[in-house]
Amino acid sequence: MNIIVCIKQVPETTEVRINPETNTLIREGVKSIINPFDMYAIEEGVRLKEKFGGKVTVITMGPPQAEAVLREAVSMGADEGILLSDRAFAGSDTWATSYTLSAAIRKIGVFDLIICGKQASDGDTAQVGPGISAHLDIPQVTYVKKIEGIKDNAAKVERMTEEGFEIIEAPLPALITVVKEINTPRLPSLKGMMRAKQAKITCWKAQDIDAEADSLGLAGSPTQVVKIFTPPARECGQMLEGEAPEIAEKLAGLLRSEIN
Amino acid sequence: MGIQIIIEKCTGCTLCVQTCPFDAIRIIDKKAVIDLNKCTLCGACVPACKFKAILLEKPQAAAPKADLKDYKGVWVFAEQKKGKVQSVVYELLGKARELAASLGTDVSAVLLGEHLEEEIQELIWRGADNVYVVEKREVANFQDEPYTNILAELIKKYKPEILLCGATSIGRSLISRVAIRLKVGLTADCTGLDIDPEKKLLLQTRPAFGGNIMATIISPDYRPQMATVRHKVFPETVSDMKRKGKIIREDFNGPMLESRSKLLDIIDEIESTVNLSEADIIVSGGRGMGGPENFKMLEELAKAMGAAVGSSRAAVDAGWMPYSHQVGQTGRTVSPKIYIACGISGQIQHLVGMQSSKIIVAINKDPDAPIFKVATYGIVGDVFQIVPALTKKFKELLNK
Numbered sequence: 001m002n003i004i005v006c007i008k009q010v011p012e013t014t015e016v017r018i019n020p021e022t023n024t025l026i027r028e029g030v031k032s033i034i035n036p037f038d039m040y041a042i043e044e045g046v047r048l049k050e051k052f053g054g055k056v057t058v059i060t061m062g063p064p065q066a067e068a069v070l071r072e073a074v075s076m077g078a079d080e081g082i083l084l085s086d087r088a089f090a091g092s093d094t095w096a097t098s099y100t101l102s103a104a105i106r107k108i109g110v111f112d113l114i115i116c117g118k119q120a121s122d123g124d125t126a127q128v129g130p131g132i133s134a135h136l137d138i139p140q141v142t143y144v145k146k147i148e149g150i151k152d153n154a155a156k157v158e159r160m161t162e163e164g165f166e167i168i169e170a171p172l173p174a175l176i177t178v179v180k181e182i183n184t185p186r187l188p189s190l191k192g193m194m195r196a197k198q199a200k201i202t203c204w205k206a207q208d209i210d211a212e213a214d215s216l217g218l219a220g221s222p223t224q225v226v227k228i229f230t231p232p233a234r235e236c237g238q239m240l241e242g243e244a245p246e247i248a249e250k251l252a253g254l255l256r257s258e259i260n
Numbered sequence: 261m262g263i264q265i266i267i268e269k270c271t272g273c274t275l276c277v278q279t280c281p282f283d284a285i286r287i288i289d290k291k292a293v294i295d296l297n298k299c300t301l302c303g304a305c306v307p308a309c310k311f312k313a314i315l316l317e318k319p320q321a322a323a324p325k326a327d328l329k330d331y332k333g334v335w336v337f338a339e340q341k342k343g344k345v346q347s348v349v350y351e352l353l354g355k356a357r358e359l360a361a362s363l364g365t366d367v368s369a370v371l372l373g374e375h376l377e378e379e380i381q382e383l384i385w386r387g388a389d390n391v392y393v394v395e396k397r398e399v400a401n402f403q404d405e406p407y408t409n410i411l412a413e414l415i416k417k418y419k420p421e422i423l424l425c426g427a428t429s430i431g432r433s434l435i436s437r438v439a440i441r442l443k444v445g446l447t448a449d450c451t452g453l454d455i456d457p458e459k460k461l462l463l464q465t466r467p468a469f470g471g472n473i474m475a476t477i478i479s480p481d482y483r484p485q486m487a488t489v490r491h492k493v494f495p496e497t498v499s500d501m502k503r504k505g506k507i508i509r510e511d512f513n514g515p516m517l518e519s520r521s522k523l524l525d526i527i528d529e530i531e532s533t534v535n536l537s538e539a540d541i542i543v544s545g546g547r548g549m550g551g552p553e554n555f556k557m558l559e560e561l562a563k564a565m566g567a568a569v570g571s572s573r574a575a576v577d578a579g580w581m582p583y584s585h586q587v588g589q590t591g592r593t594v595s596p597k598i599y600i601a602c603g604i605s606g607q608i609q610h611l612v613g614m615q616s617s618k619i620i621v622a623i624n625k626d627p628d629a630p631i632f633k634v635a636t637y638g639i640v641g642d643v644f645q646i647v648p649a650l651t652k653k654f655k656e657l658l659n660k
């Protein structure tokens with residue numbers, strides 16, 4: 001099986017803090033990590049490879065330093081990493097990001113399954129996965145919590161919904177986006193870390209992926225950010241004190257008007 | 261193309277440095293310098309500069325659309341499950357009416373499914389001037405491909421200027437695909453929607469970086485302008501049986517209805533009637549609950565209050581609660597009217613999933629627990645004493 005996993009480098013959430021004086025984001029010295037949901041995507045890819053044979057290619061679009069997440073994925077068992085990095089990609093919204101990734105995937109050529117995380121922890125859009133499958137015109141299943149099996153060139157999966165889940169069979173090649181329940185990502189092995197150090201990371205620029213210039217980066221992005229601001233801080237809370245029944249009485253009074 | 265500092269205008273005031281979400285600007289020799297390896301051309305610094313010293317050149321849209329003016333009306337995708345229109349649709353209809361009023365246009369709902377008679381009527385009573393209906397066996401349940409084909413086709417035919425959709429598991433999958441097909445902008449998970457009074461553009465405000473910053477986004481050159489919105493962000497409209505509306509039926513056949521992937525089964529797991537994202541009240545438990553058996557206590561409180569039960573990741577990882585109840589960065593994001601956190605410490609990964617709740621009640625025996633920083637009402641105490649007392653009180657009060 002040829003599996004492609006799309007991963008994104010994001011700032012570690014715990015490190016994104018607000019400077020109380022200026023009310024702005026502190027990014028100094030913030031560590032970058034693999035987007036948490038993409039860890040599950042990598043793990044699932046590696047598990048499928050271990051079961052069916054084949055190859056896992058991880059791919060990321062980002063600045064040159066995003067190479068680090070590809071190496072980390074190799075340490076978890078991925079075979080190859082491709083970095084899409086070019087100033088021409090800067091300013092991409094989800095339309096242009098999914099276009100660029102799909103152009104790179106076309107260039108890779110043969111694949112059976114593309115795995116994405118459910119969403120990225122910085123943008124939180126959950127739009128890039130379905131975007132890639134739309135560009136490639138292949139079937140998609142989002143929010144996959146389990147791959148029940150792969151047989152006769154089709155994947156039978158469980159898709160999480162608000163009320164429970166759906167069982168869906170998708171013919172390959174297809175794209176899935178995965179949630180946390182699907183697996184527990186392994187820690188990189190010592191051997192894996194050695195491999196990661198030596199792994200060759202391919203770097204592609206815009207001209208390498210046969211993409212149309214006006215579909216890339218800022219030019220290819222229908223949306224524009226016009227303003228960024230810090231949300232109003234939550235009002236200072238009120239502490240309720242006393243014995244349990246007393247507290248219950250107070251809280252009930254405070255919440256009464258909110259409950260139908 | 262690109263971003264540029266106009267050296268003569270730059271005073272080195274650091275306003276841009278503070279605004280940059282990507283830490284890409286430094287002051288060197290009293291002038292701002294942009295690190296192009298970090299800059300994503302997001303544009304946040306441009307309006308932040310009081311001296312107009314930052315120039316962001318946006319290249320012309322590939323095909324500048326001359327026909328933007330042909331696009332009229334505000335559409336709401338009326339998501340239904342098992343023939344029931346979802347509550348988020350009625351929330352969106354209310355907002356759509358406001359937007360349409362500022363634009364001087366009308367509101368339409370798009371409904372795909374089977375046996376829809378009552379739901380069509382309800383959509384009109386709840387604020388739709390028009391309801392576009394596709395009633396067919398093949399679209400009874402959501403499937404990515406036929407739904408994408410049909411919605412994209414209807415948009416091409418009727419040209420709405422705005423399309424709103426719930427940020428649900430169906431909505432997000434469907435609309436992302438439609439946006440690519442039509443090459444239009446899409447903003448996820450908006451918490452604010454307004455019309456720019458001058459340019460008449462849809463201003464879409466949404467949280468990013470786990471709610472640490474807010475961004476306002478526009479899509480000036482493409483139509484429709486599309487946005488998804490979470491449950492509970494806007495209030496539901498009330499049903500007005502005097503309202504009248506038009507029903508427009510559309511028929512589709514053949515390849516338009518085909519789906520390569522097959523929906524084999526739908527399994528409902530949430531026994532109680534309230535699901536997490538739709539709940540007005542959520543009672544949530546963490547590691548402080550001590551074990552799975554104690555979640556019964558939370559279920560009782562939830563029952564007394566008409567609430568759903570949520571959980572921290574620690575309780576899910578311990579196997580006390582199913583993953584579908586997990587709130588937070590790697591679980592669900594919720595914004596109920598009331599969120600009651602019981603024995604949850606309030607680590608940032610949990611907070612990002614619930615801090616937009618209107619009222620947060622925290623019960624924790626550790627007065628220094630970070631959850632108290634976001635709590636509207638804080639209770640320092642033992643969950644095993646407080647929760648039963650609350651259950652008793654709310655039972656009396658609400659008679660449940």
Ligand SMILES: Cc1cc2nc3c(=O)[nH]c(=O)nc-3n(C[C@H](O)[C@H](O)[C@H](O)COP(=O)(O)OP(=O)(O)OC[C@H]3O[C@@H](n4cnc5c(N)ncnc54)[C@H](O)[C@@H]3O)c2cc1C
Binds near residue numbers: 572573590
């Ligand atoms: C990449 C990543 C993603 C993550 N995603 C999520 C996510 O989606 N959701 C999530 O919740 N977490 C997530 N986490 C985990 C998160 O960092 C915390 O570990 C987790 O939220 C802690 O859960 P908790 O508050 O239940 O447990 P703890 O932190 O152990 O807190 C238990 C609390 O209960 C209190 N307590 C104990 N006994 C009592 C009692 N009898 N009465 C009252 N209070 C009591 C204690 O004082 C303590 O504050 C993520 C972490 C990472 C690294």
Ligand SMILES: Nc1ncnc2c1ncn2[C@@H]1O[C@H](COP(=O)(O)O)[C@@H](O)[C@H]1O
Binds near residue numbers: 119
């Ligand atoms: N720049 C990127 N490079 C590679 N994969 C990405 C990128 N951005 C998003 N993805 C993939 O798309 C998923 C959803 O991201 P998002 O739509 O940004 O929430 C992520 O979990 C990744 O699998």
